[in-house]
Amino acid sequence: MSPYTIRHIMLAALTLLLFGLMAGCNQKDSGDKKSGGIADLFKKDKLPQATTDSLFVKSYLAKRPEFKEQEELMYQFYGERNYKLAWFKENELVPQVDKFLGVIDSSYAEGLDPKRYKLVNFNELFKKYEALDAKDSTRLQLQQEIDVALTASYFNYASDFYRGRVDPTSDNSVNWEVKKNKIKLHKALQTILEERESTYPYYEFEALHAGYIRLRDVLQEYRALQQKGGWPKVELGGKKSLQKGDSAQAVAVLRKRLNPNQTIDPKDKRYWHFDEKLEAQVKKFQQLHGLKEDGVVGGGTLATMNVPIEDRIEQIMINMERWRWIPKRMVPKSLDQKYIWVNIPEYKLYIYEDPDNDPEAERDYKEVMSMRVVVGKTMNATPIFSEKMEYVVLAPYWNVPNSIVEREIKPKMLNNPDWLETQNMEIVTKERNPKPVSAYDIDWESVTEKNFQYMVRQKPGPKNSLGSMKFLFPNEHAIYLHDTPANALFSQTERNFSHGCVRLEKPMELAKYVLRDMPEWDEQSIEDTINGGEEKWITLPKKIQVYLVYFTSWVDAEGNVHFREDLYGHDKALKKEYFG
Secondary structure, rough: OOOHHHHHHHHHHHHHHHHHHHHHHOOOOOOOOOOOOHHHHHHHOOOOOEEOOOOHHHHHHHHHHHHHHHHHHHHHHHHHHOOEEOEEOOOOOOOOHHHHHHHHHHHHHHOOHHHHHOOOOHHHHHHHHOOOOOOOOHHHHHHHHHHHHHHHHHHHHHHHHOOOOOOOOOOOOOOOOOOOOOOOOOHHHHHHHHOOOOHHHHHHHOOHHHHHHHHHHHHHHHHHHHHOOOOOOOOOOOOOOOOOOOOHHHHHHHHHHHHOOOOOOOOOHHHOOHHHHHHHHHHHHHOOOOOOOOOEHHHHHHHHHHHHHHHHHHHHEEEEEHHHHOOOOOOOOOOOOOOEEOOOOHOOOEEEEOOOOOOOOOOOOOOEEEEEEEEHHHHOOOOOOOEEEEEEEEEEOOOEOOOHHHHHHHHHHHOOOHHHHHHHEEEEEEOOOEEEEEHHHOHHHHHHOOOOOOEEEEEOOOOOOOEEOOOEEOOOOOEEEOOOOHHHHHHOOOOOEEEOOOEEEEEHHHHHHHHHOOOOOOOHHHHHHHHOOEEEEEEEEEEEEEEEEOOOEEEEOOOOOEOOOOOOOHHHHHHHHHHO
């Protein structure tokens, strides 16, 4: 028994003894048999409800180093409740205990490992507790241990479930600078214990994002299929490809691959013909995997079909992990309730909004616009981060980064000193009112990214690499959304051609959308300003949240599961951390 518990019992006994003596002094010898005093303490059916203190919490955590990371949360949670126990009411465990332990048991469904959270043998503790007499003072000590153990176990699980197993802010290999998920786990636990209300479904131990929940459902489907043997490998038997009109046993295997839950015997020649229905299924597969939709099975389509189901399961799990990193509130209350979402591996931009524009409400945002985008090449990868859009710039200059000056412009200038003029470019000083600099005054042979003290910029016009407009959300990466004169690139299946910025398929549609609360900026006035050839900055009346993210697997609103190639190798790095 701890010194604290002994002191607790002695103090209670002494208090009752003094009370009894005082009462005895005031009683008359009238035959009243009420005795009062210390004997009453042991006549009670149960001991008083225990509490704990910071010393007990500290002592417990010192003996359980696996909970060390939860120490700050433990003190915060118990400190705010004056160290009142959380999981007991009138000396009985609350119903949430069974529910929480059931959640841990089923955490496999969340792509998590239950063994990581079963660090305490609660069944043994509960049996020990129930075996003690209700008047046994050692119950107070055991109550504290059980309560603190449950709280530590909750934070251990909830930290992984709500914030992620991998901390992207401390792991440089993960490449993720999106606004941090700042969920307050001690408040979530208060909600579970019905001590506070919340618009978030903590009391159900539920996830916060629909995108996560849809992936979780697909994970169960893929695991069930895995238990049945997965899908077959498609082999062409010497052929270069399969397409509509072909007849071969490989077609039956292909049919089984696309319909893994159906009973299809590859030896049955009824399944050997590549018909129009199968071609439609191949095109749907290609569409869901970001491939050219030609209905032909070969090359990239064949390689994608033959990715093992085990790999797809892991891909689903790490993309569920990325959802855990997304802030629980997608848009701060201070902004319009809309956000721009660029999924880099998908080469796609979406706009989602709350139709009621209610910052107090928590609901799924609705998609209102989408368009194709071009993102950075592998060597110029578009960074993953979030920021707030503040400006639209019409007829913009393109200020060329020094890295491009050294790598691309320097060789051209050494070959042709007049090359900048052919590209409608100029060199100016880096100051508030830039002054022109002659290209002939620069020693191009010695130019490097670090020592180039001027600015190369491309003037507004039809040749400008930014096209007619750009959308700025100031950030340390100097990344923004912009128009492009190279519209043919949007017809490509893989669209990683830029130096890192994001090129837009429909920039005018985006401009009209973000400027819709400014009546003076309709499509005509935007066009007139662009045609005027003078750079014009427009400050948005309200900033708009922008996310540049990296999801290689997701489930759309119709329930179709999508997969994409690991464009920059971020999946590979995350798998190493998550499964390692």
